[in-house]
Amino acid sequence: MPARAVATTGAILELRDITVEFAGFVAIAGLTLDVHEGELRCLIGPNGAGKTTALDVICGKVKPASGKVVLGGREITRLEEHQIARHGVGRKFQVPSVFRDLTVRQNMEVALCRAPGVLGNLFRFGNSGASEQLEKLAELVGLEEAMDVAAGALSHGQTQWLEIALLLAQDARLILMDEPTAGMTAHETAKTAELFNRLKGRHTLIVVEHDMGFIKEISDIISVMHQGRLLAEGTVREIETNAEVRAAYLGSGGISGA
Amino acid sequence: MEGQHKHPIWAKLVGYAAFCVVILILPLFITDDYLLNKLARYLVFGLVAMALSISWGYAGILNLGQAVSFGLGSYCMAMALKLRTIPIQTGAEGLPDFMVWNNVKSLPWFWEPFHSYGFAIAAGVLVPTILALLIGTFVFRARVTGVYVSIITLALLVVINLVVIDRQRLTGGFNGLTDLAPLELFGLTFDPYAHATYYLIAVSLGAALFLGLAVVHSKTGLIMQAIRDDENRVRYFGYDVAAYQTFALCLSAAVAGFAGMLYTLVMAFASPTFLAVPVSLSIVIWSAVGGRASLLGSAMGAIIVTGVQGSLSDTPAFLETWTLIMGALFIIVVLFLPRGLISLVDRIPLGGSARRRAAAATGAASRSGINAG
Numbered sequence: 001m002p003a004r005a006v007a008t009t010g011a012i013l014e015l016r017d018i019t020v021e022f023a024g025f026v027a028i029a030g031l032t033l034d035v036h037e038g039e040l041r042c043l044i045g046p047n048g049a050g051k052t053t054a055l056d057v058i059c060g061k062v063k064p065a066s067g068k069v070v071l072g073g074r075e076i077t078r079l080e081e082h083q084i085a086r087h088g089v090g091r092k093f094q095v096p097s098v099f100r101d102l103t104v105r106q107n108m109e110v111a112l113c114r115a116p117g118v119l120g121n122l123f124r125f126g127n128s129g130a131s132e133q134l135e136k137l138a139e140l141v142g143l144e145e146a147m148d149v150a151a152g153a154l155s156h157g158q159t160q161w162l163e164i165a166l167l168l169a170q171d172a173r174l175i176l177m178d179e180p181t182a183g184m185t186a187h188e189t190a191k192t193a194e195l196f197n198r199l200k201g202r203h204t205l206i207v208v209e210h211d212m213g214f215i216k217e218i219s220d221i222i223s224v225m226h227q228g229r230l231l232a233e234g235t236v237r238e239i240e241t242n243a244e245v246r247a248a249y250l251g252s253g254g255i256s257g258a
Numbered sequence: 259m260e261g262q263h264k265h266p267i268w269a270k271l272v273g274y275a276a277f278c279v280v281i282l283i284l285p286l287f288i289t290d291d292y293l294l295n296k297l298a299r300y301l302v303f304g305l306v307a308m309a310l311s312i313s314w315g316y317a318g319i320l321n322l323g324q325a326v327s328f329g330l331g332s333y334c335m336a337m338a339l340k341l342r343t344i345p346i347q348t349g350a351e352g353l354p355d356f357m358v359w360n361n362v363k364s365l366p367w368f369w370e371p372f373h374s375y376g377f378a379i380a381a382g383v384l385v386p387t388i389l390a391l392l393i394g395t396f397v398f399r400a401r402v403t404g405v406y407v408s409i410i411t412l413a414l415l416v417v418i419n420l421v422v423i424d425r426q427r428l429t430g431g432f433n434g435l436t437d438l439a440p441l442e443l444f445g446l447t448f449d450p451y452a453h454a455t456y457y458l459i460a461v462s463l464g465a466a467l468f469l470g471l472a473v474v475h476s477k478t479g480l481i482m483q484a485i486r487d488d489e490n491r492v493r494y495f496g497y498d499v500a501a502y503q504t505f506a507l508c509l510s511a512a513v514a515g516f517a518g519m520l521y522t523l524v525m526a527f528a529s530p531t532f533l534a535v536p537v538s539l540s541i542v543i544w545s546a547v548g549g550r551a552s553l554l555g556s557a558m559g560a561i562i563v564t565g566v567q568g569s570l571s572d573t574p575a576f577l578e579t580w581t582l583i584m585g586a587l588f589i590i591v592v593l594f595l596p597r598g599l600i601s602l603v604d605r606i607p608l609g610g611s612a613r614r615r616a617a618a619a620t621g622a623a624s625r626s627g628i629n630a631g
Contacts, residue, residue, distance in 0.1 A: 059494060097490070099487040106484075113495045118502055125475060
């Protein structure tokens with residue numbers, strides 16, 4: 001598939017013909033994907049389909065062997081992770097990673113990356129007027145009482161919430177989430193769905209998820225990946241009735257059981 | 259972590275100020291110049307341990323080459339003082355004695371600028387800093403982490419140590435630089451047993467502690483700690499992790515270089531043993547015993563360990579066994595107080611913070627927030 005002209009689709013994120021290889025193993029084989037501003041896109045697919053690798057390519061953790069990543073009309077394919085982050089890409093990993101020795105408040109201050117320079121930050125103390133914003137965020141995720149608790153002392157669920165708060169503090173244009181509801185209770189999952197629906201529109205989100213119930217709650221359009229390629233794209237109803245998708249999930253109990 | 263109180267900044271400031279007051283008024287109670295000289299040495303060790311705390315305790319970089327910075331600082335000062343020493347054999351404008359013995363005909367080019375105190379003092383800080391900048395740039399841009407950073411810095415230390423010993427004609431070799439004139443600056447003479455030397459060191463340590471405290475409480479300090487916890491996560495927030503790590507390494511090197519210069523003043527010589535593996539390892543032990551994630555803890559760790567070491571090795575009863583006792587103490591502290599002796603202080607509940615917590619709890623309850631988890 002030849003690379004199409006860049007920036008004709010009006011999408012905030014364009015993946016063009018991305019190929020990723022790990023020592024001979026082709027993790028992604030010619031993936032092309034468009035995501036529009038303010039959209040919440042779910043990325044699903046059987047294990048090994050290349051979903052997480054796709055997120056890794058967007059945020060710069062993995063450099064593709066070929067292909068292009070374009071964010072808001074600018075190519076970011078070869079930039080370093082922190083440069084891509086400065087262009088407005090936020091990432092939540094599958095394994096919750098917060099700064100365990102820092103308090104919840106300090107965690108959020110780190111995420112609030114207004115000026116990334118070493119020397120400038122030497123003369124910045126406290127949270128320079130952002131205190132109210134951080135309190136509001138903490139309230140949004142129910143951590144307002146834990147602001148001065150070390151993040152390492154939080155429960156698993158609270159840690160997930162803190163990570164989401166960090167992404168909000170970072171205020172990225174494009175937020176990449178890898179299985180945000182993993183390990184959450186049904187109640188917490190419902191609350192996360194509510195939060196995501198609020199984020200939609202102001203932020204653009206790409207969510208890798210397995211929980212079809214959750215996906216139905218939040219998603220407009222689903223992209224299905226299979227063997228490193230885009231297999232199908234459409235609404236929940238379209239995807240559930242798609243013959244190719246059924247075939248890809250064959251043997252794993254169908255899409256809802258994956 | 260559990261059971262510990264994070265003390266508010268004012269409590270820290272009070273603690274740091276109290277320490278400074280103590281080291282500044284100590285000479286009033288000490289009549290023995292030999293003892294004062296020993297104390298001054300311990301304070302220099304405190305300064306170099308505090309420097310390690312910046313890179314190790316705050317940024318998670320275990321620099322096993324800290325003695326490189328310390329030693330280079332020490333040599334910079336010693337070179338300036340050596341040039342002020344009038345050689346016995348050759349008279350006022352003659353070459354330093356060891357060069358004469360080694361048949362050196364004229365002063366090597368890199369010795370020339372050390373005729374100036376200003377240059378020497380600047381070099382004592384800048385040479386280690388620039389070296390740290392080079393190492394940091396290469397190591398951290400290549401994303402070398404953890405134990406590999408320690409191995410590289412240790413190897414660098416061994417190499418520099420060998421070069422200094424091997425280039426006897428230029429460096430004094432194994433003997434180091436001895437027979438040094440005392441530093442004379444601002445009408446004061448800083449000889450090893452002078453009160454002026456002690457005060458210079460005490461004021462330097464105090465100033466470094468407060469400056470260090472300002473750095474670690476700045477946003478840069480916060481990012482350094484975040485990098486220590488999870489450097490990859492920091493990257494995805496948009497920070498250039500390598501730049502922060504390099505900064506921490508450079509700041510630490512600058513302070514250690516300054517400490518090295520002070521050490522030359524208090525010892526009246528510079529030696530390749532200052533720039534050697536045992537010194538580097540000692541600094542790590544001091545910082546670990548005192549508390550690596552605390553500047554004051556690391557400084558006090560150095561003072562306590564070297565103080566106990568000094569008095570044990572001076573006591574005839576422990577002449578044979580003092581290294582054993584020190585080793586046992588180190589193991590006990592690391593096993594039972596992994597955050598060092600300073601964690602004992604952290605366990606002291608403060609009336610103020612307890613009140614604050616109570617107020618926060620009731621405040622939160624009245625706001626009736628949603629409870630996650």
